[in-house]
Amino acid sequence: MKVELRSDDNRQYRGLLLDVGTVILKSFFETRAEFERLLRLPQGSLPWAGPLDPSTDPLWHQVVAGEFSEREYWNRRASEVGALVGEKWTIQDFCRKHGELPPSVIFREEILALITSAKRAGLKLGILSNELELFQGKDWLQTTPFGHLVDGVVDATHTNILKPDPRAFALALEVLDLRADQTVFIDDQPRNVAGGSAAGIRSFHLDVTNPLECIAQARQALGLPAAKS
Numbered sequence: 001m002k003v004e005l006r007s008d009d010n011r012q013y014r015g016l017l018l019d020v021g022t023v024i025l026k027s028f029f030e031t032r033a034e035f036e037r038l039l040r041l042p043q044g045s046l047p048w049a050g051p052l053d054p055s056t057d058p059l060w061h062q063v064v065a066g067e068f069s070e071r072e073y074w075n076r077r078a079s080e081v082g083a084l085v086g087e088k089w090t091i092q093d094f095c096r097k098h099g100e101l102p103p104s105v106i107f108r109e110e111i112l113a114l115i116t117s118a119k120r121a122g123l124k125l126g127i128l129s130n131e132l133e134l135f136q137g138k139d140w141l142q143t144t145p146f147g148h149l150v151d152g153v154v155d156a157t158h159t160n161i162l163k164p165d166p167r168a169f170a171l172a173l174e175v176l177d178l179r180a181d182q183t184v185f186i187d188d189q190p191r192n193v194a195g196g197s198a199a200g201i202r203s204f205h206l207d208v209t210n211p212l213e214c215i216a217q218a219r220q221a222l223g224l225p226a227a228k229s
Contacts, residue, residue: 012181012182012223013123013182013183013184013202013221013222013223014123014124014178014182014183015123015124015125015126015151015176015178015182015183015184016114016115016118016123016124016125016126016183016184016186016218016222017126017127017128017172017176017183017184017185017186017196017201018111018115018125018126018127018128018185018186019127019128019129019163019186019187019188019189019192019206020127020129020132020136021070021129021131021135021188022188022206022208023108023111023186023187023188023206024107024108024111024112024115024144024146025106025107025108026105026106026107026108027050027051027188027208028074028077028098029048029049029050029051029052029208030052030208031098031101031105031106032046032048032049034101034105035081035098035101038097038098038100038101039081039084039085039097041084041085045084046081048060048077050208051064051207051208051209052208052209059073059076060073064190066191070130070131070189071091071130071131071134074091074094074131074135075090075091077094078090078091078093078094081094082094091131091134091135092134092135092136092137095135095136095137096137099136103145107144107145108211110211110212110215110227111186111215112145112146113227114215114218114219114224114227115146115149116149117219117224117225117227118222118224119149121222121223121224123222124151124152124176124177124178125146125149125150125151126150126151126152126153126154126172126175126176126183127141127150127152127153127154127155128154128163128168128169128172128185128187129153129154129155129156129157130155130156130162130163131155131156131157132153132155132157133155133157133158134157141153151175151176152172152175152176153175154168154171154172154175156168159171163187163189163191163192163195163196164191164192164194164195164196164198165195166195166198166199168195169185169195169196169199169201170199173199173201180199180200180201181200181201181202183201183202184201184202184203184204184218184221184222185201185202185203185204186203186204186206186214186215186218187203187204187205187206188205188206188207188208190205193205202221204217204218204221215227
């Protein structure tokens, strides 16, 4: 993916800061059916649907309420799925197997298009993740269709500073050499979006039940053309 960069001196925002899971990557909730087929499991073997159908997933309610971390949630789901195929899985085992699905299933194409548009406009691109390497493993980013476009990464796997801690956002701004008021941030967790806003960053919530609305709002804020339908 070759991107020609340009600069717009009149642009208010200079950078795009993204979470990875559910934002760049589709959530595991959205790809359950494809994952079941990959694992040759009967349809409905993975009944938990998180925000797509909270009634199926009491554990997800605890995550939303802040009573259970996302790390703990996905470690438990990884263990459960591994048991279904007769193996002991960590979250990296889960993600590695999930990564065998086609890129068109795994990646949120509208976010990849947003990344391309942002880089063409001369914006910086940053990643702010709580579990990037912990979940995906080392060097995963370099295997992605957008990895070469990333200007900076802050990963709590190494910093041990989890969003929405204001220090996480400060680190991301430092890595990108941007001010808060020059940056747009997208995350799927409302508490992280609130943390970004509290840090002075224009922050958008990607609702997994309607991701296109958030992406359109971010495009408008960044002064980027609307996505082609």
